[in-house]
Amino acid sequence: MNISQTDLPVEAGPDGAACCPAELIPPLEAAEAAELAQGFAALADPARLRLFALIAGQEGQVCACSMVEPLGKSQPTVSHHLKVLYEAGLVDRERRGTWVWYWAVPGRLSALTATLGRAVNA
């Protein structure tokens, strides 16, 4: 087994045999990572993904009453997931009389992925 020094990005020290370059670029700040993770967590559930696709895929707005049946979950469960999406900033809502209407917040999804992409390409 012949290991040439150009094969591996190893910075081997004479005494300690280091495996790694001296310093890595700093990772995401813990606070920013926590905020990003919260955003992705809102998309980490199949029911919420289907809800979000249902809302964002329509022209205009969607009434909450029309989302219970296609999702196949109980009304309290749908309401809970809508709240999670709302608190994640992915959807907005407005009460009009008896019903509540939801719509996707433009650019919020792309902002999430862009933030991670920026941290990766830094």
Place this chain on the structure above:
Amino acid sequence: MNISQTDLPVEAGPDGAACCPAELIPPLEAAEAAELAQGFAALADPARLRLFALIAGQEGQVCACSMVEPLGKSQPTVSHHLKVLYEAGLVDRERRGTWVWYWAVPGRLSALTATLGRAVNA
């Protein structure tokens, strides 16, 4: 089977006041939503986000030993998160002697977001 107006999801009032416009476009298929959610779940943890940014942000590959200290978690915890990222297809790895090297799988992150974006714009 009889199709009556009570079968419709639309509750159209006499003056045209309705809560639901008509049929909604079908949501994400449950199977596709589950697969997507699994991918986003890998990014829904601050420790894993920092790990992924650490790996994808470097030039070349990263030794596992160099990720324990910057993350501030125990070695088993880091190993667990690396496994989750690996099984989500976000990173790949190779053992070289004593050490294990990790690198980001190109295009996997953008594929995730593109799939959701396609479902939304359909």
Place this chain on the structure above:
DNA sequence: TCCTCACATTGATGAGCGTCGATATAGAAT
């Protein structure tokens, strides 16, 4: 061979989440 180091796995624990039934709240209509 035995020892050491790097990494993975196991087992346990505590916290958090998805789910639903029951209930509360808000608005509209009678």
Place this chain on the structure above:
DNA sequence: ATTCTATATCGACGCTCATCAATGTGAGGA
């Protein structure tokens, strides 16, 4: 006011996950 409907909240259950100490595994080195 009473009642009905749509939505939100509460309480509880079961399950999953993040975490770490202890242990296992696999690869050099003496």
